[in-house]
Amino acid sequence: MTTNLPTPAQPLRIGTRGSPLALAQAHETRSRLMAAFDLPEGAFEIVVIKTTGDDRTLIDADIALKTLGGKGLFTKEIEEAMLDGSIDIAVHSMKDMPVLQPPGLLLDCYLPREDVRDAFVSLSHDSLADLPQGARVGSSSLRRRAQLGARRPDLQVVEFRGNVQTRMKKLGDGVADATFLAMAGLRRLGLTDVVKSAIAVEDMLPAVAQGAIGIERRADDLRAAAMLEAIHHGPTGQRLAAERAFLAGLDGSCETPIAGLAELDGGTLRLRGEILRPDGSEVLTDDRSAPIEDGAALGAAMARDLRARAGEGFFDWIAA
Ligand SMILES: NCc1[nH]cc(CCC(=O)O)c1CC(=O)O
Numbered sequence: 151m152t153t154n155l156p157t158p159a160q161p162l163r164i165g166t167r168g169s170p171l172a173l174a175q176a177h178e179t180r181s182r183l184m185a186a187f188d189l190p191e192g193a194f195e196i197v198v199i200k201t202t203g204d205d206r207t208l209i210d211a212d213i214a215l216k217t218l219g220g221k222g223l224f225t226k227e228i229e230e231a232m233l234d235g236s237i238d239i240a241v242h243s244m245k246d247m248p249v250l251q252p253p254g255l256l257l258d259c260y261l262p263r264e265d266v267r268d269a270f271v272s273l274s275h276d277s278l279a280d281l282p283q284g285a286r287v288g289s290s291s292l293r294r295r296a297q298l299g300a301r302r303p304d305l306q307v308v309e310f311r312g313n314v315q316t317r318m319k320k321l322g323d324g325v326a327d328a329t330f331l332a333m334a335g336l337r338r339l340g341l342t343d344v345v346k347s348a349i350a351v352e353d354m355l356p357a358v359a360q361g362a363i364g365i366e367r368r369a370d371d372l373r374a375a376a377m378l379e380a381i382h383h384g385p386t387g388q389r390l391a392a393e394r395a396f397l398a399g400l401d402g403s404c405e406t407p408i409a410g411l412a413e414l415d416g417g418t419l420r421l422r423g424e425i426l427r428p429d430g431s432e433v434l435t436d437d438r439s440a441p442i443e444d445g446a447a448l449g450a451a452m453a454r455d456l457r458a459r460a461g462e463g464f465f466d467w468i469a470a
Pocket residue numbers: 243244245246330331332333334335359360361362363
């Protein structure tokens with residue numbers, strides 16, 4: 151199949167952001183490729199690339215979100231590096247990926263998906279239900295903020311960013327009584343000891359693609375194509391096809407209050423979708439199933455129907 155595998159002289163360059171989670175995901179990708187092709191670590195080079203989304207001053211000022219609408223915040227510089235040949239593949243949290251890739255790049259390799267749930271993280275309380283009236287919760291995720299507003303309008307939501315350590319310190323300082331993080335990231339970092347409880351997807355439907363790692367490459371790079379094919383996880387790809395078609399149909403990005411989750415059972419794919427107003431005052435949900443191969447069509451149809459139900463004005467805030 152492959153004629154030219156990477157060597158220490160001609161390594162496969164793996165591009166990634168520099169956050170601890172991004173690095174863990176890049177290392178997992180390298181390990182899987184090493185195992186699949188019986189290659190030494192030296193056949194790979196992990197290249198850290200700084201993105202707009204990593205610029206804390208920009209994020210804190212929310213300038214980046216306003217100028218870019220949240221789209222491609224974590225991907226632009228990495229994709230440029232792939233197109234100019236300074237890296238060969240890029241490892242991404244699929245949750246942060248726009249639904250369309252630039253011309254010349256392909257995203258068709260997914261690693262086995264991690265836990266899709268959100269984690270309830272607190273020093274003082276065991277679960278969301280356990281939080282007293284008026285408690286303060288920290289989150290900067292539009293989706294989580296909207297879902298909390300819908301479920302617990304009594305809670306006060308405050309902005310909360312930073313890595314796990316920063317967030318734990320903020321909880322210790324009393325900035326908030328609880329916060330939420332993806333179980334997937336905590337598991338990949340070996341930090342699940344901060345989790346008080348995993349939130350059932352029925353209580354908080356995850357973001358589209360939560361817990362999934364995707365690996366992007368140049369469309370014409372046949373060495374990378376053959377290597378990624380060997381580590382691709384088909385069932386994750388089928389779930390993401392449905393979820394991303396749903397997201398695409400809503401014209402959403404990682405910064406819009408949209409949730410979606412596809413699950414497989416035998417030959418059937420079940421898709422749950424949700425769109426919310428940012429304050430949670432209105433929530434529209436859908437839940438339907440189809441043969442796995444029709445997942446993308448199912449996602450597109452669900453998006454169309456939710457849009458129609460939402461009517462005029464529901465999405466106005468996106469352009470604001
Ligand atoms: N938007 C940031 C982001 N992107 C991916 C993850 C976690 C890992 C994942 O969901 O795959 C996180 C942090 C979080 O939501 O806790």
